[in-house]
Amino acid sequence: MKEMNPLEEIRHSTAHVLAAAVLRLYPHAQLDIGPPTDNGFYYDFDSEIAFTPEVLEEIEVEMKKIIKENQRFERIEVSREEAKKIISNMGQTTYKLGRLDDIPEGETISFYRNGEFHDLCAGSHVSYTKKIKAFKLLQVAGSYHRGNSDNKQLQRIYGTAFPSKDELAEHLTRIEEAKKRDHRNIGRDMGLFHIDDMVGQGLVLWKPKGAIIRQELESFISAELNKQGYSQVYTPHVGKLDLFRTSGHFPYYQDSQYPPIIHRECLTKLAEEGCSCSELSNKLDEGEIEGYLLKPMNCPMHIRIFRSEQRSYRDLPIRLAEFGTVYRWEQSGELNGMTRVRGFTQDDAHLFIREDQLQEEIQGCLGLVKLVFSILGMNDYRVRVSLRDPESDKYVGSPEAWDKAESALREAVQNLGVDYEEELGEAAFYGPKIDFVVKDVIGREWQL
Incomplete structure (x- = not known):
């Protein structure tokens, strides 16, 4: 039972x-x-x-x-x-x-x-x-x-x-x-944004008034990132499938991604050879056909930026930040205004650090989140530490590395001086995480 x-x-x-x-x-x-x-x-x-x-x-x-x-x-x-x-x-x-x-x-x-x-x-x-x-x-x-x-x-x-x-x-x-307080009604009545079926479900069009709000938020966040020693970058919206095969995003998470982009000449040739849809899918999964993918996450491209130069341990930490647009194939029944979409922009960052810098950098990230929340008036929140399930095989990396990372997150949250809860099995496949769950004026909770 x-x-x-x-x-x-x-x-x-x-x-x-x-x-x-x-x-x-x-x-x-x-x-x-x-x-x-x-x-x-x-x-x-x-x-x-x-x-x-x-x-x-x-x-x-x-x-x-x-x-x-x-x-x-x-x-x-x-x-x-x-x-x-x-x-x-x-x-x-x-x-x-x-x-x-x-x-x-x-x-x-x-x-x-x-x-x-x-x-x-x-x-x-x-x-x-x-x-x-x-x-x-x-x-x-x-x-x-x-x-x-x-x-x-x-x-x-x-x-x-x-x-x-x-x-x-x-x-x-x-x-x-x-x-x-439905943001869809507010967005319509104030002329902030529009979602158009001719553009596609879950794809937001920012109107001039909405663009002003977005620009102000981005300017505010950019200024705080600069103060904290982040370097801002730009990456393309699309990348080679091989990049996402290497990162593990494809094919393992392809059900939540847009279909791969394949050159027409390649498709024509495969059709002439009598290649079925299932065979095409297998060839894509195995890397026999190259294509492109609308990026579901920014991290693989930030890693390529980091690897583009020879680095010394003295250069660390290197903090790369981006207002990066990503795309996810959400089910149509799950789409909801701007809270559940298929294309969205993340204020995203990746930190490349030495192991002895781990605790200090995590606390710096948490401090930045607290600062932004405070300025925006979001003071009613709880913290959740998402850990791996030791019985699952979906995670990459050694158990020793996971133990160190999870211990570092726990210690950082404890030093933050806030209550937190642990969620076993809720970690991402590549590492544990800290989630901030914010409560709005009518008591609803949102993970940010």
């Missing part, structure tokens, strides 16, 4: 009640998954019925009936064959059989039953539906099955639940306050 905290159990159980209510009203709907989230829960449905606001109200009424029935949440552990029978008897073979296949051989297979409803689920849940005291269905959004745009788009119903009606009311008030 997957252990959850009491609030997660309430939200997870409410997601099951939502699915049960939908099947009561629309028996032909196909269910996918319905987990709890940081702010509530969701469930994905494949249904010919459009879940309009009016339909959501009907579903809420049915959910309240199920809660009033005080149905018991009962865990049932079954064999794989028994699981297939339950899924078939429920008429839920379209997606649930695939989810069943995701469970490795030898692991426990469990369902949770409440009333006539069964759902493939590891748990955990509240004991009875009457434990769900306050909930609200919020909105419907499109969601591709398994997050893959090649699959069918489902309808995702979002909702939230709390232990009391007062807590729910407070949360709904915060949602309304967030709508008033």
